Amino acid sequence: MVYLTRKAEFAASHYYHNPAFTPEQNRAIFGKCNNPYGHGHNYTLEVTVKGQVDPRSGFVVDLKQLKEIMNREVLDAMDHRFLNKEVPEFFNQIPTTENLAIAIWQRLSPKLKAAQLHRVRVYETPDLFVDFYGEA
Amino acid sequence: MKAHLTRRYRFSASHRLHSGEMPDTWNRETYGKCNNPHGHGHNYHLEVTVSGPVDPQTGMVCNLVDLDGFVANEILDRFGHQNLNTLPEFANEVPTTENLCVTIYDILRRGFREAHLEKVRMEETMMNSFEYAGGAELRG
Numbered sequence: 001m002v003y004l005t006r007k008a009e010f011a012a013s014h015y016y017h018n019p020a021f022t023p024e025q026n027r028a029i030f031g032k033c034n035n036p037y038g039h040g041h042n043y044t045l046e047v048t049v050k051g052q053v054d055p056r057s058g059f060v061v062d063l064k065q066l067k068e069i070m071n072r073e074v075l076d077a078m079d080h081r082f083l084n085k086e087v088p089e090f091f092n093q094i095p096t097t098e099n100l101a102i103a104i105w106q107r108l109s110p111k112l113k114a115a116q117l118h119r120v121r122v123y124e125t126p127d128l129f130v131d132f133y134g135e136a
Numbered sequence: 137m138k139a140h141l142t143r144r145y146r147f148s149a150s151h152r153l154h155s156g157e158m159p160d161t162w163n164r165e166t167y168g169k170c171n172n173p174h175g176h177g178h179n180y181h182l183e184v185t186v187s188g189p190v191d192p193q194t195g196m197v198c199n200l201v202d203l204d205g206f207v208a209n210e211i212l213d214r215f216g217h218q219n220l221n222t223l224p225e226f227a228n229e230v231p232t233t234e235n236l237c238v239t240i241y242d243i244l245r246r247g248f249r250e251a252h253l254e255k256v257r258m259e260e261t262m263m264n265s266f267e268y269a270g271g272a273e274l275r276g
Binding site: 030101102126131135 | 139145185190193196201275
């Protein structure tokens with residue numbers, strides 16, 4: 001088994017707000033992240049796939065295809081977007097980095113054929129990242 | 137859905153690698169420059185990884201305010217800008233980054249209740265790093 005990781009970057013804005021909470025609760029729990037007009041990050045995405053090395057191509061996965069899938073499923077939908085308003089997963093779910101990693105996994109996983117998705121890592125800043133391994 | 141969250145922190149400290157139980161020649165041979173008597177310092181990078189179900193109400197594994205507060209009070213304030221050899225944690229232990237990593241893991245494991253501690257990773261320099269997961273296998 002060989003693991004291969006591809007990186008991508010995208011910029012997006014978001015804010016944290018749960019309509020089930022009172023305004024005071026939202027501010028207490030989410031702090032500055034609750035500011036209603038949102039704020040932005042330069043996200044770094046790392047997608048790790050695993051599989052056997054194909055003896056003919058020497059590839060775990062065709063990187064060009066992986067890049068196309070990442071562009072189509074993630075970057076086209078999220079880059080330079082306001083996640084709360086423009087990405088359907090976050091119409092009713094808070095776009096934390098945790099939920100972003102899960103949403104990206106759910107977008108990519110069914111599209112990968114030759115290789116299996118192993119990990120989605122999303123950096124919100126260089127000092128904060130979330131890993132999702134598809135665990136229930 | 138279970139996710140892993142990692143936060144990076146920085147602190148600076150000095151140390152000297154020297155075992156009082158061993159002769160000076162052994163210390164010099166084993167620790168080299170790190171045995172110089174007056175110590176030396178590093179800018180340490182600390183990575184704390186916690187895991188758990190993502191709370192549907194908040195979208196979080198744990199609130200970063202809680203993790204940052206705990207690490208600031210219990211770790212950064214305790215070790216930042218200190219000579220590690222003078223601290224009680226290292227009264228009977230050489231303050232290698234291995235031992236520092238285990239010490240910090242134990243502080244988090246005992247005191248931080250908001251999420252499951254997965255591992256602690258420490259970079260002593262850009263060229264070396266140490267990881268401890270309480271004896272569990274590491275997940276890459």
